[in-house]
Amino acid sequence: MYRAVAWDIDGTLIDSEPLHHQSLLAGCRNWNVDLDDLPDQAFRGIHMGDVWTTLRPRLPVGLDQAEWLAAINAHYVANRANAVPIPEAVETIRTLADRGVPQVCVSNSGRQVVNANLDALGVLD
Structure with a gap:
């Protein structure tokens, strides 16, 4: 786990x-x-x-x-x-979330680009 x-x-x-x-x-x-x-x-x-x-x-x-x-x-x-999601990325995020695993996203990009990427992935939640 x-x-x-x-x-x-x-x-x-x-x-x-x-x-x-x-x-x-x-x-x-x-x-x-x-x-x-x-x-x-x-x-x-x-x-x-x-x-x-x-x-x-x-x-x-x-x-x-x-x-x-x-x-x-x-x-x-x-x-x-x-922007193209990496295969299985969203599914993996969702599976971990369903199992109660805390997740955080990190990036060298600024907040505006980070939010755009999370929106494109459909994981802003």
């Missing part, structure tokens, strides 16, 4: 990397920055602070990091239905 389970969301419960990449490209287009030359999922598993640092020379002077990240997150949230 498990005492509790801590789930990492991205890559464990949901395959969110393609949507993260699409959101990065779409968010940067708000400032006419074309990142189509980046390999698919170029920043897979990379913290957004490090993505900002890497891309900063390609972004407009004066662009605020919070504004940039908000645009990326807005695209992600609006398109959350495109």
Whole structure:
């Protein structure tokens, strides 16, 4: 019997990397920055602070990091239905819940993206 389970969301419960990449490209287009030359999922598993640092020379002077990240997150949230659950993830969560096992989700993503992922999985409850 498990005492509790801590789930990492991205890559464990949901395959969110393609949507993260699409959101990065779409968010940067708000400032006419074309990142189509980046390999698919170029920043897979990379913290957004490090993505900002890497891309900063390609972004407009004066662009605020919070504004940039908000645009990326807005695209992600609006398109959350495109994130794909990992096979059996939701069923496993539900089975553990039915057995009374406490569960928590952890992530390097911000609350807005976490909630979008949990909503896409149908496990906000």
